[in-house]
Amino acid sequence: MLPPGLLATLPVGAVVPDLLAALAHAGAAVLQAPPGTGKTTLVPLALADALPGRVLVAEPRRVAARAAAARMAALLGEEVGGTVGYAVRGERRAGPGTRVEVVTTGLLLRRLLAAEDLPGVSAVLLDEVHERQLDLDLALAFCVQARRLLREDLRLVAASATLAADRLAAVLGGGPGAPAPVVTATAPVHPLQVRWCPPSRPVRPPEGLRVDPALLEHVAGLVQRAVAELDGDVLAFLPGAGEITAVQRRLHLPGVDVAVLTGGHGAREQDAALRPGPRRRVVLATAVAESSLTVPGVRVVVDAGLARVPRVDHARGLSGLDTVRVSRAGAEQRAGRAAREAPGTVLRAWSAAEHALLVPDPAPEIATGDLASFALLAACWGEVADLPLLDAPPAGPLAAARASLARLGLLDAAGAVTPAGRAAAAVGAHPRLARALLDGAPLVGATRAAEVVALVGEDVRGRDDDLAATWRAARAGRLPGAEQWRREARRLRAAVPAGAGEGGGELPDDLAAGLVTALAFPERVAHRRGAGWASVGGTRFEPGPGSALEGAQWVAVAVADRAPGRASARVRAAAPLEEDLARTVVAPVVADEVLWRDGDVVARRVERLGELELSARPLPDPPPEAVAAAVAEGLRREGPGLLRWSAAARSLRQRVACCRAALGEPWPDLGDRALAADPGGWLGPQLAAVRSRADLARLDVAAALRRTLPWEVAARLEELAPEAVVVPSGRRAALDYADPAAPVLALKLQEAFGWRSGPRVAGGRVAVVVHLLSPAGRPLAVTADLESFWRNGYPGVRAENRGRYPKHPWPEDPLAAEPTARTSAAVRRDARPR
Numbered sequence: 001m002l003p004p005g006l007l008a009t010l011p012v013g014a015v016v017p018d019l020l021a022a023l024a025h026a027g028a029a030v031l032q033a034p035p036g037t038g039k040t041t042l043v044p045l046a047l048a049d050a051l052p053g054r055v056l057v058a059e060p061r062r063v064a065a066r067a068a069a070a071r072m073a074a075l076l077g078e079e080v081g082g083t084v085g086y087a088v089r090g091e092r093r094a095g096p097g098t099r100v101e102v103v104t105t106g107l108l109l110r111r112l113l114a115a116e117d118l119p120g121v122s123a124v125l126l127d128e129v130h131e132r133q134l135d136l137d138l139a140l141a142f143c144v145q146a147r148r149l150l151r152e153d154l155r156l157v158a159a160s161a162t163l164a165a166d167r168l169a170a171v172l173g174g175g176p177g178a179p180a181p182v183v184t185a186t187a188p189v190h191p192l193q194v195r196w197c198p199p200s201r202p203v204r205p206p207e208g209l210r211v212d213p214a215l216l217e218h219v220a221g222l223v224q225r226a227v228a229e230l231d232g233d234v235l236a237f238l239p240g241a242g243e244i245t246a247v248q249r250r251l252h253l254p255g256v257d258v259a260v261l262t263g264g265h266g267a268r269e270q271d272a273a274l275r276p277g278p279r280r281r282v283v284l285a286t287a288v289a290e291s292s293l294t295v296p297g298v299r300v301v302v303d304a305g306l307a308r309v310p311r312v313d314h315a316r317g318l319s320g321l322d323t324v325r326v327s328r329a330g331a332e333q334r335a336g337r338a339a340r341e342a343p344g345t346v347l348r349a350w351s352a353a354e355h356a357l358l359v360p361d362p363a364p365e366i367a368t369g370d371l372a373s374f375a376l377l378a379a380c381w382g383e384v385a386d387l388p389l390l391d392a393p394p395a396g397p398l399a400a401a402r403a404s405l406a407r408l409g410l411l412d413a414a415g416a417v418t419p420a421g422r423a424a425a426a427v428g429a430h431p432r433l434a435r436a437l438l439d440g441a442p443l444v445g446a447t448r449a450a451e452v453v454a455l456v457g458e459d460v461r462g463r464d465d466d467l468a469a470t471w472r473a474a475r476a477g478r479l480p481g482a483e484q485w486r487r488e489a490r491r492l493r494a495a496v497p498a499g500a501g502e503g504g505g506e507l508p509d510d511l512a513a514g515l516v517t518a519l520a521f522p523e524r525v526a527h528r529r530g531a532g533w534a535s536v537g538g539t540r541f542e543p544g545p546g547s548a549l550e551g552a553q554w555v556a557v558a559v560a561d562r563a564p565g566r567a568s569a570r571v572r573a574a575a576p577l578e579e580d581l582a583r584t585v586v587a588p589v590v591a592d593e594v595l596w597r598d599g600d601v602v603a604r605r606v607e608r609l610g611e612l613e614l615s616a617r618p619l620p621d622p623p624p625e626a627v628a629a630a631v632a633e634g635l636r637r638e639g640p641g642l643l644r645w646s647a648a649a650r651s652l653r654q655r656v657a658c659c660r661a662a663l664g665e666p667w668p669d670l671g672d673r674a675l676a677a678d679p680g681g682w683l684g685p686q687l688a689a690v691r692s693r694a695d696l697a698r699l700d701v702a703a704a705l706r707r708t709l710p711w712e713v714a715a716r717l718e719e720l721a722p723e724a725v726v727v728p729s730g731r732r733a734a735l736d737y738a739d740p741a742a743p744v745l746a747l748k749l750q751e752a753f754g755w756r757s758g759p760r761v762a763g764g765r766v767a768v769v770v771h772l773l774s775p776a777g778r779p780l781a782v783t784a785d786l787e788s789f790w791r792n793g794y795p796g797v798r799a800e801n802r803g804r805y806p807k808h809p810w811p812e813d814p815l816a817a818e819p820t821a822r823t824s825a826a827v828r829r830d831a832r833p834r
Contacts, residue, residue: 010038232299596634
């Protein structure tokens with residue numbers, strides 16, 4: 001098959017014999033080769049030349065799969081579809097004589113699920129493993145397990161430019177103790193000049209899908225500068241199609257062709273972007289051009305430094321893309337596009353200092369992306385725990401994905417795949433969209449269901465957030481990507497079982513779009529609440545500016561942004577719905593609820609769709625136990641402050657706290673936190689009679705607290721923590737236990753004459769702090785050591801106050817004086833003979 005001398009034309013040819021020898025010995029190998037060495041095009045031909053059967057090459061992107069097949073066919077002097085073919089979603093060019101077939105990783109996964117042993121296939125080459133896309137990680141695991149358990153003769157090659165070879169070799173082989181061989185190819189390095197070109201003024205960092213227009217203006221300026229100052233075609237990297245359009249509008253390049261290369265464009269547009277033309281070109285591309293592809297003629301790369309990565313907002317149940325700074329490895333891959341064929345230059349829209357702060361490698365998609373497809377395919381294959389993965393999926397997101405699949409009926413309660421789940425996995429779309437297609441076809445017709453699912457799956461966007469309007473525009477061919485959308489719609493239509501989509505013509509298109517969207521995203525069925533919508537899943541949605549859906553009472557949301565700092569999500573694509581259709585998708589539930597709300601018990605009979613309340617009416621006679629539970633919950637949330645605390649109740653709690661602090665168990669904890677934690681435990685049967693905050697205020701809190709005291713401490717409470725003590729004047733004076741560690745006794749100074757030491761409580765363990773007052777009740781001294789006060793502090797107090805209060809005794813020796821609460825005149829009158 002290989003033409004004579006072909007191996008010598010590309011650098012990887014030098015290590016092909018080593019690779020074939022490694023496969024013959026171990027059956028699997030890692031091929032580590034930098035971009036431009038020919039690993040994607042030459043190695044598959046060499047494998048097909050050395051092995052019987054078909055060689056499958058798995059590429060992470062459709063455009064790369066088609067380009068690789070075209071390049072290999074050209075090397076053989078043939079057309080695609082003969083010896084070399086390809087198959088991507090919705091399109092296949094291969095025949096019985098095809099020896100090398102390039103497929104997307106998603107298609108390889110479906111083939112593995114259909115036939116685990118890959119009959120007729122002698123070797124699989126998994127390309128660009130370093131990109132760590134979820135499908136690629138899963139395809140690698142499936143292939144390794146199929147080889148170990150079913151096909152020892154299946155040869156596996158994992159090709160990577162930057163991934164650590166030891167980890168990959170351990171997965172391909174028998175583990176860390178028996179890694180697969182690693183074959184390394186080198187490439188002649190063309191000189192690459194790096195120019196640091198940060199904006200002249202600061203730009204805002206990306207937020208969700210939003211990129212500062214000032215950065216796009218700057219990138220457009222760099223493209224203009226590259227065309228003016230440097231030779232060769234220019235390849236500019238931008239995060240998404242919207243940014244490409246914005247930069248394209250800003251370019252003024254007479255005599256230069258501007259091409260666009262994104263994953264959303266059809267095959268014709270993608271192939272045109274990869275073909276050199278008669279004039280100089282500027283190619284505006286997303287990350288699809290970052291690896292796997294050679295864009296002929298490119299000598300200059302302009303890099304905006306941004307990438308789109310999948311993210312999941314588990315709190316809102318939203319998945320989508322975020323714009324982030326590119327990793328250093330990604331930046332190197334992009335820069336390398338300029339020097340694949342000759343010396344080149346890269347203009348980076350950031351500084352060298354910023355470059356040093358970039359993360360070294362992008363996070364693997366399994367750590368950040370939506371795991372629903374992963375979980376479904378893994379359930380169809382076997383157990384996730386048994387899969388030889390480069391990284392295990394995070395437990396929380398995996399559990400959330402499985403729960404979502406269970407709600408869609410694709411997994412059962414035990415996590416096993418259902419018949420509906422197997423049917424959805426065979427569709428080749430996200431499980432949500434596959435479920436919407438298969439369940440929606442009988443309701444709206446197979447063709448309409450397929451078109452709506454393709455619209456959402458291909459992320460075809462219109463001018464506003466009205467999905468039905470976008471659908472009409474796509475049908476009329478007025479949108480970019482319409483060709484790709486039609487192809488995908490035809491593929492999905494063919495995936496509907498015969499006879500399953502014959503009816504459903506009575507719904508208008510707007511509602512058909514809403515129903516299919518609701519089947520895919522039942523938790524995003526939403527009803528008008530104020531200026532936005534409240535959804536079944538609990539997320540609030542808000543329309544974008546100038547939304548065409550402003551008047552819709554019910555919507556099904558297909559795409560929404562996670563707006564940072566906002567309580568609601570911004571709708572990007574949705575379709576109108578009606579309540580009866582919402583009820584067919586999400587079964588309503590009627591339940592009685594008795595809750596503590598806004599400081600009172602609320603008893604209602606409520607009809608809900610998930611978290612969305614449809615109607616509610618008062619429940620006149622709620623069960624007493626439910627009321628008691630609601631009141632208890634109110635006390636737990638708001639604390640014992642809801643109760644009316646009498647002086648006796650406060651005093652009792654404080655006295656017990658003093659004993660508990662000094663003596664410990666069995667004195668109970670009556671603090672706020674303890675009482676709030678178990679209100680039913682101490683308020684007991686009193687709760688059953690409570691219906692409102694006013695009822696709570698009538699509870700006898702002191703009696704409830706006394707019931708919590710064990711009998712052995714209740715009997716000693718007055719002894720250990722008396723409410724009052726007799727002072728030297730003969731009066732019973734109250735103790736204040738507000739500070740359990742230091743109870744306070746307040747009395748007039750004259751009442752304490754002769755008292756050498758103050759009282760102690762808690763069995764003598766706690767000294768009472770004595771507040772000595774003037775005859776007018778003003779504080780004169782605070783002490784826990786009366787004898788020291790009489791000796792050291794009293795003389796000063798006496799000197800300062802005897803003139804101010806002449807009718808009260810101020811003896812020189814207070815320890816020898818008679819205590820009294822009366823004035824001196826009153827004392828003298830009482831002493832006169834009668």
